[in-house]
Amino acid sequence: MAYEITLLTTMAISILFALSLNFISGFCGQISLGHAAFLGTGAYASAMLTKSSIPFLLTLPVAAIIAGFFGFLIGLASLRVRHDFLAITTMGVGFLFVGIVRKQDFLGGELGLAGIPSPDMSRESFMVFCIILAVIFAIFSLYIRRSWMGFVFESIADNEDVTRILGIDASRFKLAAFVIGTAVAGIAGALYAHHFRYIGPDSFGFVQSVSVLAMVIVGGVGSVWGVAFAAAVLSILPLLVQFIDDYKLLFYSGLLFAMMRFAPDGVAGIVQRLYGYVRRKS
Amino acid sequence: MLYLELFIQGIVQGSIYGLIALGLTLVYGLLRILHVAHAALFTLGGYIGVIVTNTTGSFSLAIVVAMVAVGLVGMAVYKLAYEPLLHRPPYIALIASIALFIASEEIFRIVFGPFGLSYIDPPLQGQIELFAGFRLKYGEILVMGIAIVMLSALAWLSAKTRTGIAWRATVTDPEMAAAFGINIQNVRYLNFFIASALAAVAGVLVALLNNLVEPTMGSVPSYKALAIIVLGGLGSIRGTLVASLALGVIEAFGTIYVGHLLDRDALAFAFLILILMVRPQGLLGAK
Numbered sequence: 001m002a003y004e005i006t007l008l009t010t011m012a013i014s015i016l017f018a019l020s021l022n023f024i025s026g027f028c029g030q031i032s033l034g035h036a037a038f039l040g041t042g043a044y045a046s047a048m049l050t051k052s053s054i055p056f057l058l059t060l061p062v063a064a065i066i067a068g069f070f071g072f073l074i075g076l077a078s079l080r081v082r083h084d085f086l087a088i089t090t091m092g093v094g095f096l097f098v099g100i101v102r103k104q105d106f107l108g109g110e111l112g113l114a115g116i117p118s119p120d121m122s123r124e125s126f127m128v129f130c131i132i133l134a135v136i137f138a139i140f141s142l143y144i145r146r147s148w149m150g151f152v153f154e155s156i157a158d159n160e161d162v163t164r165i166l167g168i169d170a171s172r173f174k175l176a177a178f179v180i181g182t183a184v185a186g187i188a189g190a191l192y193a194h195h196f197r198y199i200g201p202d203s204f205g206f207v208q209s210v211s212v213l214a215m216v217i218v219g220g221v222g223s224v225w226g227v228a229f230a231a232a233v234l235s236i237l238p239l240l241v242q243f244i245d246d247y248k249l250l251f252y253s254g255l256l257f258a259m260m261r262f263a264p265d266g267v268a269g270i271v272q273r274l275y276g277y278v279r280r281k282s
Numbered sequence: 283m284l285y286l287e288l289f290i291q292g293i294v295q296g297s298i299y300g301l302i303a304l305g306l307t308l309v310y311g312l313l314r315i316l317h318v319a320h321a322a323l324f325t326l327g328g329y330i331g332v333i334v335t336n337t338t339g340s341f342s343l344a345i346v347v348a349m350v351a352v353g354l355v356g357m358a359v360y361k362l363a364y365e366p367l368l369h370r371p372p373y374i375a376l377i378a379s380i381a382l383f384i385a386s387e388e389i390f391r392i393v394f395g396p397f398g399l400s401y402i403d404p405p406l407q408g409q410i411e412l413f414a415g416f417r418l419k420y421g422e423i424l425v426m427g428i429a430i431v432m433l434s435a436l437a438w439l440s441a442k443t444r445t446g447i448a449w450r451a452t453v454t455d456p457e458m459a460a461a462f463g464i465n466i467q468n469v470r471y472l473n474f475f476i477a478s479a480l481a482a483v484a485g486v487l488v489a490l491l492n493n494l495v496e497p498t499m500g501s502v503p504s505y506k507a508l509a510i511i512v513l514g515g516l517g518s519i520r521g522t523l524v525a526s527l528a529l530g531v532i533e534a535f536g537t538i539y540v541g542h543l544l545d546r547d548a549l550a551f552a553f554l555i556l557i558l559m560v561r562p563q564g565l566l567g568a569k
Contacts, residue, residue, distance in 0.1 A: 084314075087373070088554070095551045099545045099551075100544060103544060250385055250389065253385035254385055
């Protein structure tokens with residue numbers, strides 16, 4: 001049972017993390033290749049606090065605020081640079097995060113932080129807590145997408161210049177997307193730190209940023225259900241294919257490539273096409 | 283003296299960055315694809331270079347074989363991976379490219395083993411004393427020499443030949459170029475061939491400088507080369523060269539003076555972000 005609890009907790013954290021990127025990249029169309037940096041910011045902030053014996057639940061808002069603050073700064077950068085330039089800038093932020101953390105002794109440097117205290121709850125209730133947070137954010141995402149803000153996001157993703165011509169302050173909405181998305185990533189980071197109880201600079205590197213972006217794209221950019229599904233599957237896939245050990249990464253990257261090559265609109269796109277096919281048949 | 287040594291080191295490193303990043307710029311300029319898997323071709327070049335040198339004993343033959351073979355592989359990558367994705371949003375091709383890159387790192391590891399290969403009898407190991415106490419390795423001179431030769435050849439090709447003119451026309455306006463009877467498909471193949479061949483040369487040279495090729499040797503250049511072409515102003519060849527050399531020199535000095543705060547790779551990106559905030563179009567990019 002302990003194994004299933006770990007799996008489900010990992011899944012829930014990944015779903016929360018992937019949905020937070022979906023908010024920025026999916027809804028608002030701002031591609032980020034450094035989202036793991038915010039997971040890391042939240043994780044480090046929360047772990048440092050609980051290590052100085054501050055209750056776990058209190059550290060969640062702090063993690064969210066710190067990550068959200070850095071997200072605000074990146075949001076400002078996204079007002080300067082766009083498209084491919086933004087992708088590379090956010091990638092740079094990811095490398096910068098890892099590079100800085102590596103050199104800070106008080107953050108554990110290369111070795112990372114070990115012995116992070118367990119959250120003040122049983123493993124079962126921690127799992128339920130993670131699932132509840134993921135569900136709340138999924139509902140929030142669905143709500144936002146149907147709200148005025150969601151329409152503006154969609155319009156920015158579609159064509160930012162036209163949005164501005166319509167008299168909408170696109171900058172404010174882009175900043176909002178970045179702040180909300182990164183703050184939630186910070187919360188996911190706090191959960192991550194207290195789930196694995198060890199964090200290091202390499203837990204939040206470029207590979208993690210790419211895998212979370214892969215979850216969003218494989219799920220179907222902007223689709224809440226698709227992204228949640230892809231995050232759930234992809235997060236435990238490495239554990240499920242443990243038996244091909246040496247070829248694990250090859251399998252994962254091969255799958256990702258095949259997905260991009262043959263079904264670039266993701267799981268959501270496949271489902272939609274199937275649905276259309278069934279409807280036409282009947 | 284230390285300054286001069288650091289500067290030369292930076293230029294050598296910058297020349298290698300230049301050879302890699304130039305191919306990336308060529309691909310971006312033509313297709314608007316951030317071609318991360320370019321670094322896999324760089325690694326492949328290094329492997330072919332070492333294997334051919336070790337079996338035939340000729341280093342110059344190794345360079346030629348690596349260029350041609352990797353050039354052909356590059357064309358295949360375009361045909362199989364990118365061509366079907368051209369009408370999709372650009373991040374699709376980017377993720378596909380990253381996936382391809384990770385997969386090829388794994389393939390190198392599985393095929394050639396995790397510990398890498400070395401030259402049995404490494405060529406050009408001597409060094410020359412230019413003036414008192416200041417030495418340069420033959421390998422380093424070769425790197426700078428080859429970079430100059432390759433880049434001049436490319437400049438000549440694009441400025442003086444019909445092929446070069448067709449290539450530039452296609453970059454500027456593909457539809458107009460096609461209307462004038464240029465075969466766009468051939469231009470793209472040629473573009474990938476040249477870009478990949480340049481990466482292969484860089485791979486062979488890095489293998490020579492480190493006397494080692496390993497599966498992960500492409501991972502740092504892959505992302506750094508992206509930073510360089512963005513820094514240079516995406517698609518600008520001159521900007522790419524300036525950015526490569528500048529980054530090489532800045533890294534050489536930076537690791538000495540701010541190495542305790544930031545590691546080498548973070549330094550490159552700190553520089554990138556700083557420049558982009560001031561000049562969002564890159565160093566020499568057009569607005």
